[in-house]
Amino acid sequence: MSAADDVFRQDFPVKGGDFAKAGTAACRIKELLKDLGLDSWTVRRAAIVAYEAEMNVVMYAWEARIDLSVTPGSVRLVVDDRGPGIPDIELAMTEGYTTATAEMRELGFGAGMGLPNIRKNADDFRIESEVGRGTRLDITIRTNGRRTP
Amino acid sequence: MIALKDVLALLDGELLTSPTSPEAAFHKVFASDLMSDVLASAEPGALLVTGLANGHVVSTCAVADLSGIVFVQGKRPSAEVVGLAQARALPLIATKMTMFEACSRMAGRLEDGGHVRR
Numbered sequence: 001m002s003a004a005d006d007v008f009r010q011d012f013p014v015k016g017g018d019f020a021k022a023g024t025a026a027c028r029i030k031e032l033l034k035d036l037g038l039d040s041w042t043v044r045r046a047a048i049v050a051y052e053a054e055m056n057v058v059m060y061a062w063e064a065r066i067d068l069s070v071t072p073g074s075v076r077l078v079v080d081d082r083g084p085g086i087p088d089i090e091l092a093m094t095e096g097y098t099t100a101t102a103e104m105r106e107l108g109f110g111a112g113m114g115l116p117n118i119r120k121n122a123d124d125f126r127i128e129s130e131v132g133r134g135t136r137l138d139i140t141i142r143t144n145g146r147r148t149p
Numbered sequence: 150m151i152a153l154k155d156v157l158a159l160l161d162g163e164l165l166t167s168p169t170s171p172e173a174a175f176h177k178v179f180a181s182d183l184m185s186d187v188l189a190s191a192e193p194g195a196l197l198v199t200g201l202a203n204g205h206v207v208s209t210c211a212v213a214d215l216s217g218i219v220f221v222q223g224k225r226p227s228a229e230v231v232g233l234a235q236a237r238a239l240p241l242i243a244t245k246m247t248m249f250e251a252c253s254r255m256a257g258r259l260e261d262g263g264h265v266r267r
Binding site (some may be wrong): 001112113 | 201
């Protein structure tokens with residue numbers, strides 16, 4: 001098997017404002033990672049990261065693509081959105097800070113825990129944002145090559 | 150550990166999904182209406198107690214490996230939401246009790262109902 005064959009990749013489009021379908025990509029990513037035989041702890045962390053990121057896109061951005069890539073040693077999720085961007089990333093990373101609307105809160109989200117929770121579940125987390133253009137999250141979860149038997 | 154049948158009895162609950170294994174049981178109970186708190190702090194295998202009854206509650210439990218949901222204060226999810234849970238073999242329970250009363254009744258049955266403090 002060549003190095004290229006070792007990588008599983010798939011893209012998932014996410015539409016901003018589509019609350020009815022929110023979570024679909026994360027659930028699909030979870031199923032894929034389970035099917036690939038990753039251990040349940042890694043699958044859970046990646047699914048939580050994907051779900052929080054997907055909800056952020058639905059709540060705040062216009063559209064995004066979640067790019068999943070899996071190697072024997074890691075799960076990487078790159079979430080590239082077209083949206084308003086984040087003026088103050090440090091503030092947005094503060095637990096409890098939120099700009100959520102009442103509609104978002106009624107669904108149980110928008111408590112200001114999304115980005116901190118993504119960082120908590122990631123081994124490597126990078127965020128870049130440009131106001132008026134969008135936000136890019138680059139998240140890596142190391143698996144140490146563990147697989148369920 | 151608290152068995153599904155004991156949850157139903159303690160909460161005078163109604164099982165909204167098809168009967169699962171009579172052995173079904175939960176290691177922990179986590180109560181919240183904030184799904185981000187569930188994602189951040191609930192442990193896999195826990196039973197969620199919540200006053201929210203939308204489809205995101207089921208998705209959140211599926212993503213975070215929770216094992217069942219109690220809807221308090223007479224809240225009832227739609228048939229579509231019940232279908233989502235059914236497809237994921239996630240038992241749904243409805244009770245008329247408040248969240249506090251439901252938690253109080255179950256707390257006595259769990260040796261360690263609390264989750265790891267953050």
